[in-house]
Amino acid sequence: MNSQSDQIKQDTGFINESLINVYDSIMRIEESEIRKSRFKDITAKEVHLVHTIGLHDRKTTSEVAHILKLSKGTLTANLNNLERKGYVMRIPNVEDHRIINLGLTSKGRLLYRAHDAFHKLLVQRFLKGFNDDDIHLIKQAMVNLEDFIDEVSAK
Amino acid sequence: MNSQSDQIKQDTGFINESLINVYDSIMRIEESEIRKSRFKDITAKEVHLVHTIGLHDRKTTSEVAHILKLSKGTLTANLNNLERKGYVMRIPNVEDHRIINLGLTSKGRLLYRAHDAFHKLLVQRFLKGFNDDDIHLIKQAMVNLEDFIDEVSAK
DNA sequence: TAATTTAGTTTGAATATCAAACTAAATTTC
DNA sequence: GAAATTTAGTTTGATATTCAAACTAAATTA
Structure with a gap:
């Protein structure tokens, strides 16, 4: 018979193992679900980037690079790919010509919503x-x- | 005033956003914590591989490749790196000479335990x-x- | 207006990954 | 029990990802 503390x-x-295992699986199924749909040319990383760019924010390239902790050069390369595939738009900033704002194309917004729906199902x-x-x-x-993550990251 | 359902x-x-954000951060802090210790030459992916090889199992190369969903060639390359750095041992199987079993060196076991301790702290x-x-x-x-992950993966 | 800073791109090198071809060993088939 | 097939792991060659540093163009500051 198990004692309470054994339980x-x-x-x-179990929670420990789960935290280790679950994310990899989530990334994998997100990618495979998205590729079963009409978005066959998209990787998990790219979905992540599309999610970060978001529907309404018009973030700058630097902001997105900072959020995703990617170098500016890497982000430029990733954006080139997503622009070529038709998911992302570069929007030159009229006030400051150094800045490029980022937005999703209609195809990009569809991808965003499909991914979002899947995530909501997952949370459900x-x-x-x-x-x-x-x-x-x-x-x-x-x-x-x-909180723990923030603490460790800060120190 | 918020209604119950707003809450x-x-x-x-929040849980949705959290599930998206948390893992990336966990991988990042795991790597940075491990590199602050005596294991300065180790990436998050490599810790993950060392964790999968484990302390006692003597898994085969194919088993580990299957668990991590890596191609056999990729795993060979990863093992070469970890062997060179002194964390992993290849142990030829005496019964079946095609098979290579995997084990951790004492340095590898130290890394395993350091990572495990950090993870336990995180769960705590x-x-x-x-x-x-x-x-x-x-x-x-x-x-x-x-369960959800298994279901989606199976279909 | 000249010097500095900032935003983003380009470049070159390093690393990671995969699929396919390959080698050696074990198992199956006839 | 020899020949054919399968299995385990490595090698190979191509592609993709990433980074830091150099670079360009624009904005800010001195």
């Missing part, structure tokens, strides 16, 4: 069977995790 | 302030997520 050890052990399943209090508690655990 | 929308929205912080029932509930959410 907890088992739970935390993640939270399946939980009531509002439970969900609030799970949210708090994610806050903890982000 | 839930906010929570699930993830679960900070929760009681046993809460933890069990969070574990259940992770099970949900893995």
Whole structure:
């Protein structure tokens, strides 16, 4: 018979393994789902970039590079690819001619929404069977995790 | 004043964003923490490979390639690097001479444990302030997520 | 107006990845 | 039990990703 504390050890052990394993899988299925749809030329990294560019923000190239922690040169290369494939637009900034703002084409917006829908489905399943209090508690655990990440990143 | 359902929308929205953002950060801080220690020549991907090889299993090259979803050629290249750096051993299988089993050197085991300790700290912080029932509930959410991943991967 | 800073691109080198061809060993088939 | 097939892992050649540093053009500051 398992004691209460054995149960907890088992739970935390499972959560540990899960945190390690889950993301890789999420990236993989995101990519394979998106490629089953009409977006056959898109990788997981590219979806991530499209998500970061977003629907409405018109971020600059530097802002996006900073968010994704990519060098400026790498981002330029990635943007060239997504522009060539027709998902992303470079929008010269009229006030400051050094700046390029980024936007999604209509195809890019479709991709954004398809990815977003898949993610919402994923979260729905993640939270399946939980009531509002439970969900609030799970949210708090994610806050903890982000706090820890911020702390470690800062030091 | 927010209604209850607004609160839930906010929570699930946060969880959604969090799931997207958190892993990248985890990979990044894992790498930077490991490089602050005595393991300065190691990338996040390599830690992941060392974790997969594990302390006791003596997995084959093909098993590890399958787990990490890498081609055999890619894994050979990765193993060459980790062998050169002194973390991984190739152990010829005496019963079947085609097979190479994989193991960690003592340096590799040190790296494994350092990474494991960091991960345990991370989970500890993830679960900070929760009681046993809460933890069990969070574990259940992770099970949900893995189920969803398995379902989508299978179809 | 000259010097400096800033935003983004280009360049060149290093690394990672894959699929396909290959080698050697084990298993199956006849 | 020899020949054909399968399996495990490596090598090869091509492609893609990434970075830092040099560069260009525009804006800001001195």
